[in-house]
Amino acid sequence: MIRRNKLVSIMSASVLGILLIFASSACSEEESKGPVILIEQDWNGNTVTTALAKLILEEEMGYTVETKFAPADSAQMFEGLASGEMHWVCCNWPSFSAALLEEYADTGKVTRQGPVGIKGTSHMYVPRYVIEGDSERGIDAMAPDLKSYADLNKYKDLFATADTRPKGRFLDFTPGWDYRNEERLEALGVDFEVVFTGSEAASFAELDAAHKRGEPIILVVWTPHWAPVKYDLVAIDLPAHSDCYPVTEKFDCGYAVDDVKKLTWPGLKEDMPKAYEFLENFQITNDQQTSMVITKTDESKTDAEAARLWKDANEHIWKTWIP
Numbered sequence: 001m002i003r004r005n006k007l008v009s010i011m012s013a014s015v016l017g018i019l020l021i022f023a024s025s026a027c028s029e030e031e032s033k034g035p036v037i038l039i040e041q042d043w044n045g046n047t048v049t050t051a052l053a054k055l056i057l058e059e060e061m062g063y064t065v066e067t068k069f070a071p072a073d074s075a076q077m078f079e080g081l082a083s084g085e086m087h088w089v090c091c092n093w094p095s096f097s098a099a100l101l102e103e104y105a106d107t108g109k110v111t112r113q114g115p116v117g118i119k120g121t122s123h124m125y126v127p128r129y130v131i132e133g134d135s136e137r138g139i140d141a142m143a144p145d146l147k148s149y150a151d152l153n154k155y156k157d158l159f160a161t162a163d164t165r166p167k168g169r170f171l172d173f174t175p176g177w178d179y180r181n182e183e184r185l186e187a188l189g190v191d192f193e194v195v196f197t198g199s200e201a202a203s204f205a206e207l208d209a210a211h212k213r214g215e216p217i218i219l220v221v222w223t224p225h226w227a228p229v230k231y232d233l234v235a236i237d238l239p240a241h242s243d244c245y246p247v248t249e250k251f252d253c254g255y256a257v258d259d260v261k262k263l264t265w266p267g268l269k270e271d272m273p274k275a276y277e278f279l280e281n282f283q284i285t286n287d288q289q290t291s292m293v294i295t296k297t298d299e300s301k302t303d304a305e306a307a308r309l310w311k312d313a314n315e316h317i318w319k320t321w322i323p
Contacts, residue, residue, distance in 0.1 A: 032272050034064030039080065039089040041072040043200050045224065048292040049090045049116075051307035053282055056318055063275055071176050073097035082109040087265045088279050090116055095256035096178050105263065113262035117283040122179070122222040122255040124149070124170075125233035130216050139214045148237035152190045158216050159192065168192035171219035173203055179220055180251060187251040188239075207231060224286035226294045274323055281321040
């Protein structure tokens with residue numbers, strides 16, 4: 001009888017142990033509901049797209065979500081993903097971070113999660129009235145023969161300012177975005193000085209002011225972006241992108257066409273598998289991202305407000321992302 005009681009006690013202890021293991025596992029699963037740490041960068045397309053992912057993770061999947069800032073395609077961003085300080089970025093442009101992708105993604109320190117659905121590139125733009133004029137606004141054509149980079153030197157005085165003359169003035173965002181326009185213009189033989197505004201907002205504030213006054217301006221803009229449509233910009237022809245930077249240290253060509261990618265912290269898949277699967281399924285097109293950015297900029301909405309309006313109108317799309 002004593003032995004039987006001992007056996008029962010042993011069996012009871014074993015069952016209790018198993019139950020505690022299951023309970024512990026359940027607690028672990030509960031704890032894995034966050035925080036998911038999403039990366040915000042210094043451009044509107046990223047911030048509205050990140051806001052959309054955040055809304056769905058929080059409201060539809062019950063995750064706690066935080067955002068942390070890292071400059072676009074920077075060493076800080078890659079180090080944050082490798083260390084687990086940051087978990088996911090929606091929009092990596094491979095042509096702007098080839099060396100960092102080799103260092104972090106090719107070695108497994110950061111996980112490539114696949115395309116986000118955006119095809120991105122950049123162009124040198126001028127407002128249409130610079131080339132064609134605008135009779136309704138009383139603006140005469142200023143550079144009627146301007147079609148390609150080879151025509152720019154003919155009009156360099158038109159685009160010059162007191163600070164750049166005798167060179168023309170070419171507007172760029174920030175050196176940290178690695179457009180390498182100084183090298184590109186020099187390699188193409190274009191006698192213009194690159195002037196950095198410091199941010200997306202500053203560049204488009206200057207474009208807006210020039211457009212209202214009907215003044216000449218030339219600048220780089222990436223697509224997808226709202227500005228070429230809003231300001232009726234015309235792209236200047238450049239040589240096709242081939243074997244130039246970043247593949248080689250040659251810059252005599254146009255901008256790369258990027259299949260924009262998602263990147264993650266390697267531990268996310270194990271720690272929060274459902275969140276990982278949702279982010280892996282997350283897809284957005286050029287037009288969808290642009291529509292959210294236009295809502296933000298034209299209607300003075302926050303990123304979260306613009307993302308919510310899109311979410312409310314497109315349940316049939318985002319529901320397919322949730323595992």
